[in-house]
Amino acid sequence: MSLSRRRILAGSGIAASALTLGPLGQATAAQEAAPRPFRPHDWKSVRAQFLLAPEYAHLSNFFFASNPTPVREAITRYRRAFDENPYSFLDDNMFRRDEDMLWRDVCAAAAEYVGGKPEEIALTSSTTMGLALVYNGLRLKPGQEVLTTTHEFYPHHESIRLAVEKWGGSMRKIPLYESAQKFSADEAVARIRAAIRPHTRVVGVTWVHSGTGVRLPIAPIAAAIGELNRHRDEADRILLVVDGVHGFGVVDEDVAAMGCDFFAAGTHKWILGPHGTGIIWGKPESWALLRPTIPSLMAKETTDAWRQERPPAGPTQAAWVSPGGFFAYEHQWAVIEAFRFHRQIGRGRVHDRIAELNGQIKEGLARMKHVTLHTPVDAERSAGFVCFDVRGHKPPEVVQIFRDHRVIASGTPYAVPHVRLSAGIVNFPKDVDRALRVVRSLA
Ligand SMILES: Cc1ncc(COP(=O)(O)O)c(C=O)c1O
CATH class of the missing domain: 3.40.640.10 (Type I PLP-dependent aspartate aminotransferase-like (Major domain))
Structure with a gap:
């Protein structure tokens, strides 16, 4: 195994059982100076792995991911290694020896x-x-x-x-x-x-x-x-x-x-x-x-x-x-x-959490007479999206009102657009409550 690869793997958790920063993993952003411990069974700890601006209810995270700490740290480690020695680092990990090709670990x-x-x-x-x-x-x-x-x-x-x-x-x-x-x-x-x-x-x-x-x-x-x-x-x-x-x-x-x-x-x-x-x-x-x-x-x-x-x-x-x-x-x-x-979190737990939070959105919207809910309420026939319309408001208008109230919603980019909320594992019931309050105020 090449030296560069050993250094990278030491910090990536691929070869090491615990996530320990290698010599390349010096943090840059203030939040990264003291990374919060990751306890995969605690949703607050999961959320703490993200740099998402805390003043917003981020209900469109599906669009373009905010990366959790281990992903950001890995990017930083690799980027630094490339900046230090681009030729050797790429050659060692991509070309030199078949078993050293890092893309094989991505595929695995x-x-x-x-x-x-x-x-x-x-x-x-x-x-x-x-x-x-x-x-x-x-x-x-x-x-x-x-x-x-x-x-x-x-x-x-x-x-x-x-x-x-x-x-x-x-x-x-x-x-x-x-x-x-x-x-x-x-x-x-x-x-x-x-x-x-x-x-x-x-x-x-x-x-x-x-x-x-x-x-x-x-x-x-x-x-x-x-x-x-x-x-x-x-x-x-x-x-x-x-x-x-x-x-x-x-x-x-x-x-x-x-x-x-x-x-x-x-x-x-x-x-x-x-x-x-x-x-x-x-x-x-x-x-x-x-x-x-x-x-x-x-x-x-x-x-x-x-x-x-x-x-x-x-x-x-x-x-x-x-x-x-x-x-x-x-x-x-x-x-x-x-x-x-x-x-680490568990695929089943991720699914259940997303179903639960989006279920909360759907149930809340279904009770509002001025809202037309398009997404099936049943979790078996839906996943992480809730699409709906608000009577008397065009979807982009509703998205803007959400933004004014610090809720990040999106409009669906199709011929017939709808408003879309989407809860992920970074969210909490209070994010959903805030979004529902905004919609209620539009009655
Ligand atoms: C159903 C569907 N397919 C594909 C895409 C595009 O995905 P990507 O940006 O990975 O190409 C989107 C974008 O959100 C989408 O909604």
Whole structure:
């Protein structure tokens, strides 16, 4: 093991069992001078790991994560090491010896979280990049279609549009519900099943809809597709692609066991990882169906093949799809600490806390006659979002009123916008009470 790697790992908790700052982990910000001890079972201690401005009720943290102490410290350690010796630090940890490549530890941490294997993970910079790499890399036959829904966010629709244009295929969008409040999981599965045609090659859905707060049942959708696939040739198998970003870090489910082919998610939202980071998880047999889009630096075979002036040998692997070009490695590698933070708290506890706080928001709003709640109250059909409208006020107006009262809410960026509140593990019931008071005052 190289010296640099040993120094970094000593402070990262990867090799050491307790989080101890290495020589590179000198804190800079005042709050970091005396980091508060992290007791994963105490929500106050969890919150104390964040630098979130205390005067606000932060109910939009899903958008772009505030990073907890261990993630910030890891970024600082890596950045300092790069500043001290950029060539050697990168060479030691990225190129010199296969077993010293830190990206392998990132894949291992992600794999543990999703219940899969490190070789099933590609590292990206966002959900958007993940979706684009999947759709652009899938080879459709002319005339084949991607079936998707009317509930997708822009990067999903746009990735599909760009890909089908390239392959001479088409895209079809169906609604899975008319009223999000009355969303039925069984009906959504039935609608997808009924809409699949002989030339449908890919089904693209989103786990948790950021425009309504609805959570789709991915495993039953995958099972329905699996049944249809039993009557298809392997070459025409229907593939299930999931934009998973708003369930990832919220829902207590093993992504690798849900049955989809590809799952793209940023790790800079609910996972609380560094900005500009994300993953794609793919079924081992499905990676072979992708053509990489961006040259990778993580696969020996692709670079060896280039030097030897031959095509890479064998089926595409996840690492071949991880984009190369140098990344902000201080961010990419510090994702390990974000997964570790979740593991320490416990995926089940994270889910329960988010469900409880968002449940409190929904119950409060449901009692207000001047509010139309769109998100299902039931925690099984929703996750970390609460979308609603306030009679007589446009969503941006309500978001501004919230801001004036030190509540950070958001507006949904869809054709039909709503107001959106979203409680995460950094919140407390008092944040929800403050938000509800503001809405009540608008009656
Ligand atoms: C459903 C959904 N997918 C994708 C994205 C974009 O995520 P990223 O910034 O990781 O590309 C968003 C943004 O919040 C979203 O709501």
